Amino acid sequence: MGLSGHCLCGAVKYTVDADPLLVGYDHCDDCQRQSGSTYSLVVVVPKDKMKITGTTKSFAGKGSSGNAVHRIFCPSCGSPIAHDPDAAPDIIAVKGGTLSVEDKKNLKPETEIWTVSKLPFCSEHLAKPFEYMPE
Template sequence: MVLTGHCLCKAVTYKADVDAPLVTGYDHCDDCQRQSGSTYSLVVVVPKDKFTTTGPVKKWKGIADSGNAVYRWFCSECGSPIAHDPEAAPVIAIKGGTLDVEIKKGLKPDTEIWTVGKLPFCQEKLAHPFEHMPQ
């Protein structure tokens, strides 16, 4: 299976040649909430040595609770988050929303991490669902 994707402006593309993701799930840590601008980040975890990018990737170094560096990768043109790369681990977490459409439609998240940061309203079913923006 080859996972492919790109940023919003398509200046950055990537691929991961893997049998399957190691983990597909929701990351509720505060850093992922801030990077995604949402309540969690959908992540697809793959080995670092299977992940390649092309285009203008910028990396910002943050420090995890462990004290180890975590590099947040994003497009230097449009700012789309691409992945987060924990320095102390042999894996990288691709931001699931950047995967090509047909690939992300087939994802089956089965894991949640950093649930200590999960926001309380994420468990609630919303009363007014809309397929698109309300008219």
């Protein structure tokens, strides 16, 4: 399949030469803050299959594992591109809203993570929710 996307201003582009490993809603507080929304649509892919072009910046916060989570974004427009957790070095979570229009239309979210932080007015429920990050 493969995926592609870009930030709002187009300065950062990426391709992924793989199908998603997981597509879901991430309700963690950090994703809510980074997205400015109630959750972040994440598309987890193998890190070695993603290629980012353009200048990015990152902010490293501490994840629930105690390890850093690097939040990659465009320094020009601020669009979040992905988050890269040190606790899971083989994967990267692409922010679904930055995918190409066609790729976004083909996404099928299959789960929710960090539902412990899910806001009470988010009523949509998917099969196989996880209260925290799946192990």
